[in-house]
Amino acid sequence: MSEATLQAPLADDSAWRGIAWALARDLKLALRSRAELGVQLLFYVIVVTLFPLGIGPEPGPLHTLGPGVLWVAALLASLLALPRLFAVDFADGTLEQMTLSPYPLPAIVSGKILAHWLATGAPLVALSPLLALQFGLDGREMAVLTAGLLVGTPTLSLMGAIGAALTLGIRAGGALLALLTLPLYVPVLIFGAGAVEALRAGTAPGGELSILIAALLVSIVGAPLACAAAVRIAVD
Amino acid sequence: MSSSSINWFRFASPASFFPLARKLVPWFALPAALLAAAGLYLGLVVAPTDAQQGDAYRIIFIHVPAAWMSMFIYVVMAFWSAIALMFNTRLAAMMVQALAPTGALFTFLALWTGSLWGRPAWGTYWAWDARMTSELILLFLYFGYLALRGAIADPRRADRASAVLVLVGVINVPIIYFSVRWWNTLHQGASVSLTSAPKMAAVMLTAMLIMTLAAWLYAIAIALMRVQAIMLERERRTGWVEGFAGAAE
Numbered sequence: 048m049s050e051a052t053l054q055a056p057l058a059d060d061s062a063w064r065g066i067a068w069a070l071a072r073d074l075k076l077a078l079r080s081r082a083e084l085g086v087q088l089l090f091y092v093i094v095v096t097l098f099p100l101g102i103g104p105e106p107g108p109l110h111t112l113g114p115g116v117l118w119v120a121a122l123l124a125s126l127l128a129l130p131r132l133f134a135v136d137f138a139d140g141t142l143e144q145m146t147l148s149p150y151p152l153p154a155i156v157s158g159k160i161l162a163h164w165l166a167t168g169a170p171l172v173a174l175s176p177l178l179a180l181q182f183g184l185d186g187r188e189m190a191v192l193t194a195g196l197l198v199g200t201p202t203l204s205l206m207g208a209i210g211a212a213l214t215l216g217i218r219a220g221g222a223l224l225a226l227l228t229l230p231l232y233v234p235v236l237i238f239g240a241g242a243v244e245a246l247r248a249g250t251a252p253g254g255e256l257s258i259l260i261a262a263l264l265v266s267i268v269g270a271p272l273a274c275a276a277a278v279r280i281a282v283d
Numbered sequence: 284m285s286s287s288s289i290n291w292f293r294f295a296s297p298a299s300f301f302p303l304a305r306k307l308v309p310w311f312a313l314p315a316a317l318l319a320a321a322g323l324y325l326g327l328v329v330a331p332t333d334a335q336q337g338d339a340y341r342i343i344f345i346h347v348p349a350a351w352m353s354m355f356i357y358v359v360m361a362f363w364s365a366i367a368l369m370f371n372t373r374l375a376a377m378m379v380q381a382l383a384p385t386g387a388l389f390t391f392l393a394l395w396t397g398s399l400w401g402r403p404a405w406g407t408y409w410a411w412d413a414r415m416t417s418e419l420i421l422l423f424l425y426f427g428y429l430a431l432r433g434a435i436a437d438p439r440r441a442d443r444a445s446a447v448l449v450l451v452g453v454i455n456v457p458i459i460y461f462s463v464r465w466w467n468t469l470h471q472g473a474s475v476s477l478t479s480a481p482k483m484a485a486v487m488l489t490a491m492l493i494m495t496l497a498a499w500l501y502a503i504a505i506a507l508m509r510v511q512a513i514m515l516e517r518e519r520r521t522g523w524v525e526g527f528a529g530a531a532e
Contacts, residue, residue, distance in 0.1 A: 280444050
């Protein structure tokens with residue numbers, strides 16, 4: 048599976064090279080399993096579609112609930128995609144080789160998470176305006192919702208990666224992953240959906256979006272370290 | 284023996300901590316029982332009936348200590364998790380494991396008694412109040428710890444994986460609390476607020492503090508008892524456990 052050989056000499060930029068290596072490798076692997084990625088995107092669309100069927104077709108309630116529905120569906124879609132981040136590499140031993148590589152493990156993990164978000168999170172963000180349209184959101188609401196998803200879903204991938212690494216090799220890991228990860232998603236959900244609420248209440252959504260960006264920056268720094276620690280525990 | 288000459292790391296070994304834990308339990312359990320009896324007497328008999336809420340308010344003597352302990356125990360678990368990861372000690376991870384069920388129990392008690400109190404006080408069993416919502420999420424965090432702990436067969440891996448989880452959780456607890464509070468004020472205003480509670484009579488406050496102390500001592504006693512069971516189970520193949528089992532027969 049891993050065609051790239053790990054022969055990089057240790058250099059000052061080994062962290063960046065580690066990120067680039069893992070990013071390129073995982074993106075290549077993701078592109079080879081496009082069908083799987085498509086299924087995950089369809090899951091998002093189907094979950095969002097279920098809500099009007101459950102609530103009723105009146106535009107009023109749907110317009111009110113739209114941002115929350117899209118965000119909850121994005122959380123669930125992110126959760127569904129998480130196991131593929133490490134599980135295959137863990138099963139065939141590649142992950143263990145990565146922990147032995149001269150690249151710093153947090154860098155490799157960062158590259159993997161970035162590739163994961165580009166393969167699963169970014170298409171979801173790109174599709175969201177279309178779904179927002181179905182809930183009757185106007186142009187500005189749609190823009191704020193999409194901007195929130197754009198800066199919020201990478202945080203979901205980063206936080207979720209810790210849970211994915213902790214549950215490696217555990218039976219019934221999927222349900223456990225949901226229990227570990229979803230409570231940690233709560234702040235992102237609140238501020239993401241809250242940005243659209245703020246716009247509707249007549250205030251600028253900049254504050255909520257700034258908090259989402261702050262959460263993203265903190266996660267970029269902290270999550271790969273925790274995630275690398277969890278990977279080491281799993282392959283030990 | 285002066286206190287400075289005690290080697291505290293000696294007690295990081297289960298073999299030397301076990302007898303100490305056995306000796307300590309009654310010193311916490313007995314005062315806990317006495318204080319609970321005194322606190323309940325003060326709270327249920329001596330304290331006057333509240334002018335607005337009648338006797339329903341008396342649930343605070345359980346509710347407030349439970350809510351405090353639920354958060355405090357999670358912080359203590361995070362402390363022992365950090366120790367377990369930094370020094371790679373088995374006993375610290377065992378303490379986390381011993382504390383978790385008590386923390387979850389207090390969280391559940393806080394939610395349950397809060398709900399029972401909410402019905403007469405606010406007319407509803409549940410409101411999406413910031414404190415209640417974050418307490419509920421705290422319960423999920425406890426369940427997540429217990430589930431992860433239970434799902435990993437190898438105890439050493441379970442120790443370290445769950446320690447990472449608790450540390451990630453404890454960083455998130457304040458973030459969750461403030462985001463939920465922010466969300467709450469945005470959505471429904473301060474319609475249901477506990478912060479503007481009327482001033483308490485001195486006897487009520489005394490009873491509540493005594494009950495808190497009782498809950499605290501109870502938590503220590505029960506954690507020390509549970510950690511003994513965990514030590515015996517996990518160290519069952521070691522010499523000191525065999526010696527202990529032989530002495531007990």
